[in-house]
Amino acid sequence: MTKLYPNTSNIPQGRTLLPLAAALSAALALAACAPIPQLKPAAQAIDASQLGLPAQTSPAPSELTRASAWWVALRDPQLDTIIQRTLAQSPSLAAARARIDRAEAQIESAKAADRVTVGAGFDATYQRFPEHSLYPPPYGGSLRTMSTVQGEVHYDWDFFxxxxxxxNMALGQAKAGEADQAAAALMLSAQVARSYLALGRVLAQKTLLTQQINEREEALSLVRQRVVAGLDNAQDKRTAESPLPELRRQALVLDEQAGALRQMLASLSVQDASALRELAPKLPQTLPMAAQGPGLDLLGRRPDVIAARWRVEAAGHQVALARSQFYPNVSLSAFAGYSAIGLDKLLQAGSLQYGLGPSIRLPLFDTGRLSAQLQGSAAEVDAAVAAYNGAVLDAVRDASDQLRTVQSLQEQQREQANLLQNAQASTELQTQRFNAGLGNKLAVLNAHGAVLQQQRMALDLQGQLLESQVSLVRALGGDWHE
Incomplete structure (x- = not known):
């Protein structure tokens, strides 16, 4: 049924506005009828000085910028291609982008709430009007069509x-979503880079191991010749044979590791492993970037920390939203159109109707539910602050641990370099003795075998250092910053 509205065109304007103003004043006065509960003190975020970080001297930045590709510093086109494909094809990043789109839709919805809404409608109902009703004959007791066509304008004032x-709550959630996406991208790029560098280390190890196996086989052949000549015995032969099975076993392990790393890279970049069958990364000596320790800007570069901070902001605005529910909701609606009994009279001047009036809603007897909502929102703030504090602690610990690991591996490399230098010096000495006719080829091979073993250990340290540096880059937030 379509509502009939009185025609207000003949009512003096002053008489119309005075009751509206009185009603609005009464609504504002009655707002005190919805008491707002007293909340306990909110949880506090960890201060940077508590964690040994420098004191903050400037306000925390508030605008997010997307990170540059930190991995391009390695200057490896193959790695660039794999990481770019990973970021483009990753399901987790696609889900993060979908969450951002949803948050942006919520922003548009929140913006729309502060705009004037305009609508139009047409209704037509064929019905019987009863004799005992407000419609006199000839309408009462007849079948007629009740029709209305009108436009409506509505505006909800945001007084409170x-x-x-x-x-603001929707904006905070959207910013948190952007930071989550950046955190996922940083994690994925670091995982791909670590796997890529690990594959390079395994392949380099396999090259050294193959050379080691070849030299052990050459040494075994010389021992066999010496046994035939009576210069060595069966025990010397068994001693020369014993390293080969272990070296061949290590070769099988390296082949298995290379296959697993190629499969991981293929899975991360969403492609078939056969596409990476010929992938052969070359290990750089070190990452061409300075390894800085965790400073105050760590809290502005770690996307997971920034996401947690934005959730605190969004939760604070949720409390403000819950608090505003205790105040009156004032809106203004206006309509104009035609309403008539019978379609033939719908657009006649006598069918014109229009109206204008406020709508006031007071939370007089619903404060129990509103109080629960407000207290629940305050608890959400405390939970968000606790999550932020946890993210800060994890970030500082993570960055400190990764930096400590990098420093330790660098010290180990210096000691390993001394061992390798000693082994190379011993090999040079044996080679000089062999060239002077004072030694045999077997001594040279044994000495060079020690060099290869030290080179393999140095290669392991180099690979561990590179992977730890990538982990440090991740722990410091890459180049992603506010």
Whole structure:
């Protein structure tokens, strides 16, 4: 049924506005009828000085920028291609982008709440009007069509910040989503880089191991010749044979590791492993970037920390939204159109109707539910602050641990370099003795075998250092910053 509205065109304008103003004043006065509960003190975020970070001297930045590709510093086109494909094809990043799109839709919805809404409609109902009703004959007791066509305008005034709180909460959630996406991208790029460098280390190890096996086989052949000549015995032969099975076993392990790393890279970059069958990364000596320790800007570069901070902001605006529910909701509606009994009279001047009036809603007897909502929102703030504090602690610990590992591996490399230098010096000495006719080829091979073993250990340290540096880059937030 279509509502009939009285025609207000003949009512003096002053008489119309005075009751509206009185009603609005009464609504504002009655707002005190919805008491707002007293909340306990909110949880506090960890201060940087508590964690040994420098004191903050400037306000925390508030605008997010997307990170540059930190991995390009390695200057490896193959790695660039794999990481770019990973970031483009990753299901987890696609899900993160979908969450951002949803948050942006919520922002648009919050913005729309502060705009004037305009609508239009047409209704037509064929019905019987009863004799005993407000419709006199000939309408009472007859079958007729009740029709209405009109336009409506509605505006909801944001006197108490409800719309602003909704918008700010949606903005905070969207920013948290952007930071989550950046955190996922950073994690994925670091995982790909570590796997790529690990594959390079395994392949380099396989090259040294193959050379080691070849020299052990050459040494075994010389021992066999010496046994035939009576210069060595069966025990010497068994001693020369014993390293080969272990070296061949290590070769099988390296082949298995290379296959697993190629499969991991293929899975991360969403492609078939056969596409990476010929992938052969070359290990750089070190990452061409300075390894800085965790400073205050760590909290502005770690996307997971920034996401947690934005969730604290969004939760604070949710409290403001819950608090605004205790105040009156004031809106203004206007309509104009035609309403008539019978379609033939619908657009006649006598069918014209229009109206204008406020709508006031007071939370007089619903404060129990509103109080629960407010207290629940305050608890969400405490939970968000606790999550932020946990993210800060994890970030500082993670960055400190990775930096400590990098420093330790660098010290180990210096000691390993001394061992390798000693082994190379011993090999040079044996080679000089062999060239002077004072030694045999077997001594040279044994000495060079020690060099290869030290080179393999140095290669392991180099690979571990590179992977730890990538982990440090991740722990420091890459180049992603506010």
């Amino acid at each position: 910040g409800r719309h602003a709180a909704e918008l």
